[in-house]
Amino acid sequence: MPLNSQICPNDNPLLTEERTKATFDTNQMAAVIYEGHKFAERRREITRKIAEIPDLHDTVDPAFMSREEKIENSARKSYHLTKHLDKIADKANPAEMAHVTNEVIGCEGNPLALHASMFMPSLIALASDEQKSKWLTRAINREIIGTYAQTEMGHGTNLRKLETTATFDKSAQEFVLHSPTTTSLKWWPGNLGKSTCYAIVAATLFIDGKNYGPHNFMVQLRDEKTYVPLKGITVGDIGPKMAYNATDNGFLGFDHHRILRENMLSKHSQVLADGTYVKPKHAKVGYATMVHVRAHMVTHQGQFIAYATTIAIRYSVVRKQGEIQEGKGEVKILDYQTQQHRLFPMLARSFAFIFTGVETRKLYYRVLQELDKGKVSNLADLHAVTSGLKSVVTYQAGQAIEQARMSCGGHGYSKASNIPEIYGVAIGGATYEGENMVMLLQCARYLMKAAHEARNGQPLSPLVQYLTRKYERVSRIGTSTNQDYSAHLSAFEHISRKQIFKAADRLEKLVKDGNSRQEAWNKNGVELNRAARLHTRYFIALCFYEAVAQIADSACRVVLQDLLHLHLDYELLDMAGYLLQDDYLSSHQIDWLKDDMYRLLAKIRPNAVSLVDSFEFSDRELRSVLGRRDGHVYENLYKWAKASELNRDDPKKSLYDANSSTYQWTCSANDCFCVNGTQNGTKPCLEEDAPWKDGCYDWNNVLDDPQKYPNKWANNWMTVDLCKLHFENNRIYTYFTVSEKTCYLSNTSYLDKKENEDWDWDCQVTCPGDNNQRCGKKNSRAFVYKYDSGNPDYMCICHPMYTGDDCESLKTNPCLDDPPICQNNGTCSYDWVTYKHTCKCDSDYKGENCEYPKQCMKTTCKNGGTCVEKDDGSFDCECLNYYHGDYGEEISRCEYDKPCGDHGTCSDGPYSGIDPEFNWSADSI
Ligand SMILES: Cc1cc2nc3c(=O)[nH]c(=O)nc-3n(C[C@H](O)[C@H](O)[C@H](O)COP(=O)(O)OP(=O)(O)OC[C@H]3O[C@@H](n4cnc5c(N)ncnc54)[C@H](O)[C@@H]3O)c2cc1C
Known part of the structure; x- marks a missing residue:
């Protein structure tokens, strides 16, 4: 039984080969990552449920969408998510909700993102009980x-x-x-x-x-x-x-x-x-919302790195390029030490952040409970920890994701990898929730206070007690006493402590030199931020160390110890400048750290794919062609590129126009282009002569090879007119269809579908007769078909999300139109299922869009008639017996007086006015 649960038949064998090398059980590792088997299993369950609900899926890769389409698409999914949410997840559980959002929406945001991440937490943290009862329940219920x-x-x-x-x-x-x-x-x-x-x-x-x-x-x-x-x-x-x-x-x-x-x-x-x-009670108490988000950002940023490294590591075993030993064949790029050095420390970083996130959230909730009881003493600790973490984590996540992107070569630059999107979103975190430099300075303020207290023998918070701890003058790294990681952690502690006191001393000196406190603070900003960074990196190292020590599963613990060890080596090497100061570490020890790191890269290599598999990101969540679970990268990269807007018409008229000096056309037997303003060198190129307004097609080849494709005429761009021509030349067929480039002549019944039949909107299966598995203008937008011989027009049956003659436009919510679609103060509501709006009109107006003033007044209908408003702006009078006319103003004498008795035939003459002249004839008195 393989230890990696992601192995499936028909996967790319290069990836399967890696998965079989796992030395630990990926399910156990998932339980470590997701804080227990219970939640790891819930994640899987949620992923399965979402997979079964097509409304929650993207119909087109959002990378190909305009911004408006992205927002509409995201709104559509959010709407359906709200409908299905009770079946999928516990909406009061933030971890479940985060997973649902990652799966369905992705990291680009959605209309409810701030509602969940800022609005509700702000109400919880800042509203009184009375205010919560007024707004919070409504907010939870959306x-x-x-x-x-x-x-x-x-x-x-x-x-x-x-x-x-x-x-x-x-x-x-x-x-x-x-x-x-x-x-x-x-x-x-x-x-x-x-x-x-x-x-x-x-x-x-x-x-x-x-x-x-x-x-x-x-x-x-x-x-x-x-x-x-x-x-x-x-x-x-x-x-x-x-x-x-x-x-x-x-x-x-x-x-x-x-x-x-x-x-x-x-x-x-x-x-x-x-x-x-x-x-x-406490000046900073109002900042609880910001702190809340910062506390959660540590985990999120860890997850962003996990996304990027999953993509890059999977791709690095599918991608072969170059030889390590000449003549021995090309190797997987992950076999290069430089590639491992790019990726494995970043993978270790994602684990470091995920474990640190758990600790930070615990601290946050503990302080929040204390605040509720009026205790504010630990708020400063929390503020300093989250400020420092927020800055270090977002900065280092950006570095890590960028490394992952570059490690994928050219394909990493393509949106098909999804790494550019992950990068863009992750680094936004460096600015929001407190700009990074400013946050570091806030952390530094706390550290300067701690340094002052430490020097004056005052009690210190556990987070900074190391400032007074006895320390070693020379590092034990690389010596025989370096049995575990304690020498590494001591090194972190040493440089952090040193920098904190150094910054504190410099600050005092600047004041002594005559600067005001504020001026001194500003002139010391860089040193202060260095202190905050070192302190925070030490905090992260400690969280990682303590989390790994507590892992019960020994196989998982062993591999995570390697990652922890790599993280510590890599971080210390990155901070070597500090370590070398005062000969705390020798250059010999630096070399030892490097060798140790190279040893670990090689040791981690066989488990690399299984480590990223343990995150259990579904393909939907990862949204990456390079990071696909099945490893079938190349064929899907090609398929993805073919979905590009630019491939919908060839050549593209706008580009063609930009390249040519005129709007005129030249057509030859096999081609169509415009040169020197003439067609075939003689006739002027007129736009109306262009055979296809978005480009050209090859006239001669259209009728190609009818034996080979008895009922299909393909190869080149096909206008409806041309398809019709074939149709008329092949009268044995009853129907013709134009879909994308292809003209179909057939007698088959699928073309006979009526508008209200069920259509295969999302074209997951092959559309009948369409080799490209594509329907209509854009994948899954429409099925374009031509019906019966008599009608010269084609028609598109649009998915309700789309509109336009060719279903080319995404419907927008008309209730957001400016000016408002519902006129005269009507109230607009939009149905996300039918994609239709309705207007509820003010009492004086009517019509689909409340465009008509109501007509009926008390006196409108005469002689007791009832006035009935009609939606087209007009009205009807429902008349009482004997009365007729638009206003019920006319009386029927035949009915009223019965001059012909019960058996005679009476006919009223032309009416006019409420006291009509009338004629009647009695032809059988
Ligand atoms: C993706 C994204 C989403 C956002 N979402 C929200 C949201 O939902 N709600 C909301 O209210 N805001 C939001 N913001 C705004 C965000 O919170 C601010 O951009 C952020 O607080 C930084 O403020 P600023 O833009 O004014 O930058 P500035 O403060 O002008 O910073 C510019 C530069 O000046 C430096 N600087 C400024 N002050 C100091 C100082 N005292 N000491 C040293 N250097 C300093 C900074 O380090 C930085 O380098 C969002 C921003 C982004 C990018």
Whole structure:
């Protein structure tokens, strides 16, 4: 029984060969990574369930989508996810929800991303119990969707200078929110642009003209049903970014917008009715949301590296290039030591971050519980740890992912690898939730305080107790006393301690030299940040060390000890400059570290694929052709490239136009192009002569080889007209179809489908008669077919998501149109299943889009008739007996007077007015 559970028949044998070498059970390793078998199994279950729900899948690789399509696609999946969520996962379990999001949405973002990661955690951390009962339950049930809006165009880091104001109006018991300048516009909040109707807004609080600094307010931005922005609110999208392009990061401005006093989040600070301000117990207590996200970022960044290294390591055993020994054949690129050196330390880093993430979250929840009981003493520890980690982890994750990308050569640069996307998303983390340099400085502030306390013999937090520990003057690394990793960890401790005191001494010196404290701080910034980095790298090393020591499964522990060891060697070598200072480490010991690292690279090599397999990322989650579980990279890379928009028409007219000086055409027997403005050198090239408006096709070859393909005429671009010509020349067929390049003549029944029959929308199976397994214009968009001989037009049956003559456009949510599609204050709602909107009209309007004023008034229908409004703008009068006419204004004398009795035939004459002249004839009195 192989120890690697990812082995499947028909996989690329190069990958299977690697998997059979595992020295540990990948299921056991997955339990180590996912904190127990229970959650590892839940992940598998969730992955299986998602695989069975087509609504949750991408129909086209988002790499080929425009930004708008990405956002729509993400919204579509989020909508269906909400519908199916109860069947798939426990929505109150953040780990399950994170896995669901990774599988279904991916890392590019979704309309609910900030709702889950910032809005709800902010409510939990900052709202009073009363406020939670008002908003939190609705938020959990997604009745309201929100985001967190802090950053402004002009200020991000320096919160004290936020320009958005919240001024308390005592008489109205309201706050007035206002954006006085362009730079005060909120800028960047995720999902603010289009997706959310609420935001927690950070604004500077003013009471009676006094500035109380930034506070958080719950603000409704849009109507909950129509999503139309409320009065006094301007909101929109900030445009495309380096990554996260499925997210609508937005801007927001207020024009004296009023909210209730109760909308200031008041768990920690309040404004009473009389304008009295109640201070929070601890100045930093309001930053809990930021800390929450930072605590989770460590795990997420570890996972980003895990994605990238999984892709790169799998690909590196499928890819063969060059020989190590001449004549012995090409080798897998993972056999090169340089490739191992690029990838294995990064793989070790992902484990280091994942284990550190677990510890950090434990610390976070412990401090949060203490805060609830009013204990704030450990908040500074948490703030320092998460600030340092956030910076080191995002920076090192960027390095690691970039290494993985480069290790895949040219294919790593292609979006088919998905590494560019992972990189773009991961490095966003260096900026959001506190810019990295600034965060390091915050960590350094804590360390400088600790250094001062250590020197004065004051008690220290466990996190910095090493500052006073007895230390060794010379490292034991590489000596006979170096039995385990204790010499490595001592080295981390040594350089961190040294740098912290060095930065503290330099700071004091700068002050003594006459600089103010602030000036000295700034002039010492780089040294301070170095101290914060070293301290944090030591913290990570310790977390990794302690996690590995606790692993029960011995086979897993042994291989993770190798990774830990590699991590420690690699990190120390990276910091060799510090180690060499004061001869703590000799150059001989540096060489020892290098040799030790090379030994470990070779030792880890056989387990490399099984280690990344243990993350158990599904292909859906990885979204990478290079990192496919089955290792069938090349054929799928080709298939992926063929899906490119640019391959839909050949040649591409816009490029053709750009290359030629005119819009004219020249057609020869086998080709079609425009040279010198003439066709065949004689007739001027006129656009109307172009056989196909997006390009050319080969007239002669179209009718090629009817024996070989009795009912198929293929090879070149096929216009409907041309296909029709074949059809008319081959009258034995009943139908003709144009799909992509190909013309089909047939009598088969599939062409006979009616519009309301079930169509194979996503074309996972071969579309009848279509060799490319593609339907219509874009994969899975439409089935283009031509029906019956009499009708000269083709028609596309569009998937409900698409619209246009050729199903070429993704439908957008019309409720977001500007001007609003529902006119005259109608309320718009959009059905994500049918992709149709409905308007609920104001009482005075009617029509599909509330475009018509209602016609019926009390007096509209005469003589007791009932007026009935019609959707096309008109109305009907339902008349009482004997009455007729558009308004019920006419009476039928034949019916009313019965002049012909019961047996005679009576006919009324032409009517006019309510007192009509009438004729009647009695032909059988
Ligand atoms: C992908 C992404 C998503 C985001 N999502 C949100 C969101 O949902 N909600 C939200 O409110 N915001 C969001 N933001 C904004 C983000 O929080 C800010 O960009 C971030 O806080 C940095 O602020 P800034 O842009 O003003 O940079 P600045 O503060 O202007 O930084 C620019 C440079 O100045 C340096 N600098 C600034 N101050 C100091 C200092 N005191 N000492 C030393 N150096 C300094 C920095 O180190 C940096 O190098 C997002 C940003 C990104 C990129």
